[in-house]
Amino acid sequence: MSTNGLPAKFSAWNLFRRGLTGESWPPVWRSHDLEGSYDVVVIGAGVHGLATAYYLAKNHGINRVAVLDKGYVGGGGSGRNTAIVRSNYLTAEGVQFYDRSVKLYQSLAVDLNFNVMFSRRGHLTLAHNDGSLRTMRWRAEVNKLQGIDSEVIGPDEIKALVPEMDTSTSARYPILGALYHPPGGIVRHDAVNWGYARAADARGVHIHQNTEVIDIETSGDRVTAVKTNRGSIATPVVVNCTAGWATTIADMVGVRLPIITHPLQAAVTEPVKFFLHAVVVSGSLHVYVSQTERGELVFGASVDPYASYSMRGSLEFTEELAGHVLELIPSISKMRLLRQWAGLCDMTPDYSPIMGFTAVGGFLVDVGWGTYGFKAGPVAGEAMAEAIATNKTPEIISSFGLDRFQSGQLVGEKGAASVGH
Amino acid sequence: MITVPCPWCGPRNSADLRYVGESRPRPQPNATTREEWRTYLYIRNNPAGWTTETWYCRAGCRRYFVVERHTVTNEIRASRPHRRQLESENS
Numbered sequence: 001m002s003t004n005g006l007p008a009k010f011s012a013w014n015l016f017r018r019g020l021t022g023e024s025w026p027p028v029w030r031s032h033d034l035e036g037s038y039d040v041v042v043i044g045a046g047v048h049g050l051a052t053a054y055y056l057a058k059n060h061g062i063n064r065v066a067v068l069d070k071g072y073v074g075g076g077g078s079g080r081n082t083a084i085v086r087s088n089y090l091t092a093e094g095v096q097f098y099d100r101s102v103k104l105y106q107s108l109a110v111d112l113n114f115n116v117m118f119s120r121r122g123h124l125t126l127a128h129n130d131g132s133l134r135t136m137r138w139r140a141e142v143n144k145l146q147g148i149d150s151e152v153i154g155p156d157e158i159k160a161l162v163p164e165m166d167t168s169t170s171a172r173y174p175i176l177g178a179l180y181h182p183p184g185g186i187v188r189h190d191a192v193n194w195g196y197a198r199a200a201d202a203r204g205v206h207i208h209q210n211t212e213v214i215d216i217e218t219s220g221d222r223v224t225a226v227k228t229n230r231g232s233i234a235t236p237v238v239v240n241c242t243a244g245w246a247t248t249i250a251d252m253v254g255v256r257l258p259i260i261t262h263p264l265q266a267a268v269t270e271p272v273k274f275f276l277h278a279v280v281v282s283g284s285l286h287v288y289v290s291q292t293e294r295g296e297l298v299f300g301a302s303v304d305p306y307a308s309y310s311m312r313g314s315l316e317f318t319e320e321l322a323g324h325v326l327e328l329i330p331s332i333s334k335m336r337l338l339r340q341w342a343g344l345c346d347m348t349p350d351y352s353p354i355m356g357f358t359a360v361g362g363f364l365v366d367v368g369w370g371t372y373g374f375k376a377g378p379v380a381g382e383a384m385a386e387a388i389a390t391n392k393t394p395e396i397i398s399s400f401g402l403d404r405f406q407s408g409q410l411v412g413e414k415g416a417a418s419v420g421h
Numbered sequence: 422m423i424t425v426p427c428p429w430c431g432p433r434n435s436a437d438l439r440y441v442g443e444s445r446p447r448p449q450p451n452a453t454t455r456e457e458w459r460t461y462l463y464i465r466n467n468p469a470g471w472t473t474e475t476w477y478c479r480a481g482c483r484r485y486f487v488v489e490r491h492t493v494t495n496e497i498r499a500s501r502p503h504r505r506q507l508e509s510e511n512s
Contacts, residue, residue, distance in 0.1 A: 247467040258463035260442070261492070304422070306440035309469045309493045314422045316436060349463050405463045406456060 010113055028194055029073075029201035034208060037234040038066040040388060041226050043213050043249055044241035045069035046078030047189070047374060048366050050196035051381020052239055052388075053205045054112075059382070060389035063204035066235075068228060070212035074193030077243045080343030081374040082266050082300040084279055084290060086123045086184035088143050088150045090135075090416035093399040094352065095146040097379060100396060102183055104378035114195030116187050117293055121279050123184025124158060126328075128173040128284040135415045136179040143181070153180045161278050164329045172327055173284055184279055186290050186298075189374055196381075216252040216363070223253065223362035237388055239364045244309065244344025246367035253360045258405050259346045259368055262303035263310060265317045267340035269332075271295030276329075285324040296338065299325060303345050303371065311342040345370050350410035355383065355400040356393045364388065365402060425488060426500045430481040441475035443467070444487060469493050475503060 008014065008026050018025065040056060042049040045067045057063040069075070085105050087098035109116045127133040136152050143150035155167040158178050167175050197207055208230070216238060217225040226233045240249045244261045276291040286302045301321050304314075318340060326333055347370045348354060354368035366384050369376065383397045393401065399411050422435045443465050448457050466472070472492055477485050485503035490496070 245469065247465075248469050256460075256464045257467070258465065259467055260465055261467055261469075306423070306435060307443070307467065307472075307474070307492060308423075308495060310495050312495075316422045316434075406459055408459065 010115075028198045029207050032206045032208065034211065034228070034230045034233065035066070035206070036232075038206070039064040039235070040066075040237045040239065041233055041235040042067045042239045042241055043069075043226075044076070044243065044245075045073045045197070045207055045209065046076050046241065046243065047074070047192055047196065047377030048078075048243075048369070048380050048384075049239070049241035050193060050200055050207075051377050052241060052366065052384040053381075054196050054200040054203070055382045055385035056388060057200060057203035057205055059385055062385075062389060065200075065205045066233060067200070067205060067207045068211045068213055068226070069207075069209050072209050073197050073207065074190055076245075077343045077345070077369070077373055078193050078377070079190055080266065080341055081189055082288060082290065082298050083186045083189040083292075083374060084123070084184065084288065085118075085187055085375040086181055086279075087148055088123065088125070088139055088179060088181040088184065088416065090139050090142060090413055091352075091411055092142060092146060093411050094413050094416065095143055095148055097396055097400075098372075098376060099146065099148055100382075101376050101379035104382065105187055108187075108192070108195070108378060112195035112199045114191060114198060116191040116195055118185060118187050119293060120183060120185040121277055121290065122161065123181040123279045124161065124281065125179040125181075126158070126175050126280065126282040126284075127177050127179070128175060128282065130176070132283055133176050136177065139179055139416055148181070149183055150179060150181045152177055162276065162280060162329075164275065164331050165280070166328060166330055186279060186292065188293070192374075192377065213249060213252070216249070218253055218360060221359070221361050223360060235362075237362045237364070239366060239384060239388070241366045241384075243346050243367065243369055243373060246346045246365070250358075250365065250367075253358075253363050255358045255360055255363060255365070255402075257354065257365070257367065257402070258349050259354075260307050261309055262306070262345050262347050263308050263312075263342040264300070264303045264345045264371060265313055265321075265340060265342045266298065266300040267318065267321060268292075268299070268338050269297040269335045270338050272297075272335065280328065282324070282328060285327060287321060287324045287328070289325060289328070297332070297335065303347065304342075309344060311344065313340040313342055347371075349405070351413040352411040353380070353400050354402050355380065355397045356387055356402070358402055423495045425476055425490075425497065427476075427478045427481055427484075428486050428500055428502050429484060430478055433478065433481060437478070437480040439477040439479045441477055441485070444473045444475055471498075
């Protein structure tokens with residue numbers, strides 16, 4: 001045991017020592033029997049659920065916490081996203097919130113003692129028409145007022161950053177400019193899940209995989225217990241971090257959500273030599289592209305245009321995606337796709353999340369993450385942990401309450417949330 | 422993408438259609454409370470199972486119809502003309 005409580009700290013010395021002695025590494029996180037009661041039960045072992053548990057234990061000393069998942073750690077949206085982080089949003093509330101997340105990501109590897117492969121790349125959101133160029137200028141001004149490095153650049157500067165990009169005026173959708181956000185980048189999403197799981201486990205959190213929540217019991221207007229396929233757990237606090245499945249959990253306590261579940265598809269190519277430094281996004285062409293540290297190009301698109309819980313891919317998606325990517329970067333036409341997949345997005349009417357307390361005592365939500373959940377994982381976990389520990393809504397998430405859909409104070413992020421909804 | 426049967430045009434690729442959304446009763450705008458109206462606007466059942474929803478035959482007959490679809494398997498068990506579509510055609 002090392003001094004920070006983590007078992008078998010990852011370090012050059014430990015790697016060297018175990019290399020010589022042949023001593024094996026312990027499991028990254030442990031399995032436990034389900035206990036009869038916990039102080040907090042988090043449903044969903046993705047980046048949001050695990051981060052919430054981790055910050056509960058680390059920042060607030062609450063470690064009698066169970067994280068339940070009907071599948072495995074990081075098997076939902078947390079392992080299916082395209083791993084982009086950025087903070088160049090459209091509203092002041094959004095910018096402040098995601099900026100905190102970018103800052104947490106920058107130091108996450110040290111904090112968790114787990115290499116999450118954060119890579120600062122610079123993030124380009126392309127504008128192909130006057131309307132989107134105007135939105136880019138709007139976003140740049142909002143960002144600058146919040147102290148975020150973000151500016152509108154022209155085709156020549158784009159060409160200097162990404163020489164492979166077709167910035168000619170003869171393109172089908174000529175590039176007029178872009179919102180350039182230097183702090184944006186990518187992270188290895190699996191490493192973030194595993195890192196949080198390991199660090200939470202080391203602080204006493206119990207992670208229960210293959211544990212499906214069947215029902216949530218209430219007494220009066222308070223949560224009292226969670227029924228699972230492995231038995232019942234008494235608990236005063238339940239946190240719903242189940243993204244695409246958020247409605248199915250909220251239904252158990254009668255909390256109604258303004259959420260529609262849509263699949264979102266993504267794909268990767270075979271790995272090639274590193275050439276694409278920036279993260280490139282085009283709202284008009286419904287596509288985003290980045291190159292991983294392994295050399296694969298990761299492509300994402302907009303959500304499928306109908307509600308569904310099905311995670312099957314489609315040929316139309318691949319065709320459309322390939323066509324649009326080649327309009328931006330024609331030189332990669334010989335590359336082959338390795339695989340494609342889909343994840344579920346819990347879309348809200350204003351493209352902002354729903355976080356905090358609900359009308360049912362002890363039932364908190366951290367849902368409505370749509371297409372931007374991964375980049376918010378650390379700050380969402382930190383804020384939800386603070387809400388649980390202090391029983392008050394933290395300032396940074398005060399605009400994202402469920403009650404805003406009754407008061408009408410929506411936080412419109414459609415222009416900055418992702419691509420082409 | 423999925424194949425959705427239009428009652429008039431037969432099976433169509435969903436790309437030819439527009440997904441309107443979950444069917445839900447619309448309150449009378451002149452005789453409703455703010456809460457009821459906002460619930461109608463924003464709140465959805467979003468079930469993981471059978472749901473009744475409205476589609477629009479965008480690239481075909483340009484008419485509205487109602488579909489019963491399973492959101493996990495995308496299986497469709499019924500498709501019929503939308504009541505208001507028929508009302509507007511018969512008026």
